[in-house]
Amino acid sequence: MSQQNRKDSQNENKECKNCIADQLHYIVTPLLQWYDNHARVLPWRENPEPYAVWISEIMLQQTRVEAVKPYFDRWMEAFPSIFDLAAASEEEVLKLWEGLGYYSRVRNIHKTAKIVTKDYGGELPRSFDALIKLPGIGEYSAGSIGSIAFQLQVPCVDGNVLRVVTRITAEEADITEASTKKLLTQWVRTIVPAQRPGDFNQALMELGATICLPNGIPKCESCPVAHLCEAFRRSQVTDFPVKKPKAERRKEKRTVLLLIRKGSVAVRKRPDSGLLAGLWEYPNYSAELTESDVIEELEKKGLSPLNLTKLKKAKHIFTHLEWHMNGYLITLRDDGKDSSADEEYQWIESDVLKERLTIPAAFKAYHQILLDTFCSQDKFQGAPNSDSY
Numbered sequence: 095m096s097q098q099n100r101k102d103s104q105n106e107n108k109e110c111k112n113c114i115a116d117q118l119h120y121i122v123t124p125l126l127q128w129y130d131n132h133a134r135v136l137p138w139r140e141n142p143e144p145y146a147v148w149i150s151e152i153m154l155q156q157t158r159v160e161a162v163k164p165y166f167d168r169w170m171e172a173f174p175s176i177f178d179l180a181a182a183s184e185e186e187v188l189k190l191w192e193g194l195g196y197y198s199r200v201r202n203i204h205k206t207a208k209i210v211t212k213d214y215g216g217e218l219p220r221s222f223d224a225l226i227k228l229p230g231i232g233e234y235s236a237g238s239i240g241s242i243a244f245q246l247q248v249p250c251v252d253g254n255v256l257r258v259v260t261r262i263t264a265e266e267a268d269i270t271e272a273s274t275k276k277l278l279t280q281w282v283r284t285i286v287p288a289q290r291p292g293d294f295n296q297a298l299m300e301l302g303a304t305i306c307l308p309n310g311i312p313k314c315e316s317c318p319v320a321h322l323c324e325a326f327r328r329s330q331v332t333d334f335p336v337k338k339p340k341a342e343r344r345k346e347k348r349t350v351l352l353l354i355r356k357g358s359v360a361v362r363k364r365p366d367s368g369l370l371a372g373l374w375e376y377p378n379y380s381a382e383l384t385e386s387d388v389i390e391e392l393e394k395k396g397l398s399p400l401n402l403t404k405l406k407k408a409k410h411i412f413t414h415l416e417w418h419m420n421g422y423l424i425t426l427r428d429d430g431k432d433s434s435a436d437e438e439y440q441w442i443e444s445d446v447l448k449e450r451l452t453i454p455a456a457f458k459a460y461h462q463i464l465l466d467t468f469c470s471q472d473k474f475q476g477a478p479n480s481d482s483y
């Protein structure tokens with residue numbers, strides 16, 4: 095192809111993309127009409143003040159709407175204002191997030207609350223540029239807070255929106271590429287209406303969450319923009335969005351120990367950076383240890399195992415990693431001697447574990463066994479025999 099021909103073809107492509115973006119304008123009115131009749135009733139929509147929009151949007155990046163509702167209600171009860179949140183301790187904030195995962199997000203919420211209290215009189219700034227400078231607020235969150243709470247005419251493009259837009263336009267670019275996301279965001283930016291930008295962004299996300307579904311068949315028969323959808327016209331809805339296959343997750347074996355001594359259980363803090371940074375955990379090893387390995391490891395630390403019970407296997411999936419875990423409950427003799435484990439571990443009672451410490455969901459299976467089976471009133475007790483739990 096000559097240089098001139100290549101240029102012509104690139105220009106045609108560009109024009110073609112521009113006309114797709116032009117076509118997208120037609121979805122605005124039917125989508126808003128549909129949203130007026132079908133928007134789900136959600137706690138943060140009842141009173142969309144900026145603080146509630148911010149917290150709900152960050153929580154919704156973690157999990158499904160139904161799972162977010164109780165977390166959101168508990169959060170708002172504990173911290174009714176940004177001032178209350180800024181004044182809380184990190185342990186209190188983490189505890190309310192326990193189970194949602196991605197703890198760096200909640201730490202950023204806490205940092206932002208302190209900045210907003212100090213620099214903005216306790217109210218989130220009203221401009222996109224100021225919002226995006228705050229910790230944990232990226233382009234998506236600034237777009238959702240800006241459009242929903244402040245009626246700014248800005249897009250907010252999440253996975254739902256990417257799916258809907260690639261189907262309507264039959265866009266074949268890989269949505270895992272940053273350049274595709276940039277292009278689609280630009281298209282959405284051109285159609286966000288000046289009137290009701292927040293409702294429009296929510297309508298697009300709502301359509302993706304309830305009608306234009308990700309796995310399985312979308313409910314095109316109920317879709318308000320089916321007459322404008324190119325993938326539907328071609329009967330190719332499940333071919334979009336195009337995504338390159340995910341890299342396979344690394345699998346890692348782990349052994350988790352529930353160590354009980356004098357009615358308390360051992361926990362330790364993880365390093366300040368990396369996976370589950372700075373959170374509490376039960377002692378664990380990155381290998382599958384046998385009973386005799388465990389006894390040997392404990393004796394090296396100067397601990398004297400009295401009774402050891404093998405627990406069920408458990409699995410936890412992170413984004414790029416899987417932990418395949420086995421676990422032991424071990425009662426230790428209290429022989430009054432100093433042990434190197436006392437520098438590494440903290441020995442805590444059950445009320446502290448339940449009310450104050452945040453144990454990440456990765457340890458949920460063993461945490462639950464400990465609370466359900468070995469916790470009597472305010473103390474932990476060892477297992478009476480070697481049955482498996």
Ligand code: SF4
Binds near residue numbers: 313317321323
């Ligand atoms: S017609 Fe089907 S594929 Fe197209 S936007 Fe609607 S639900 Fe999605």
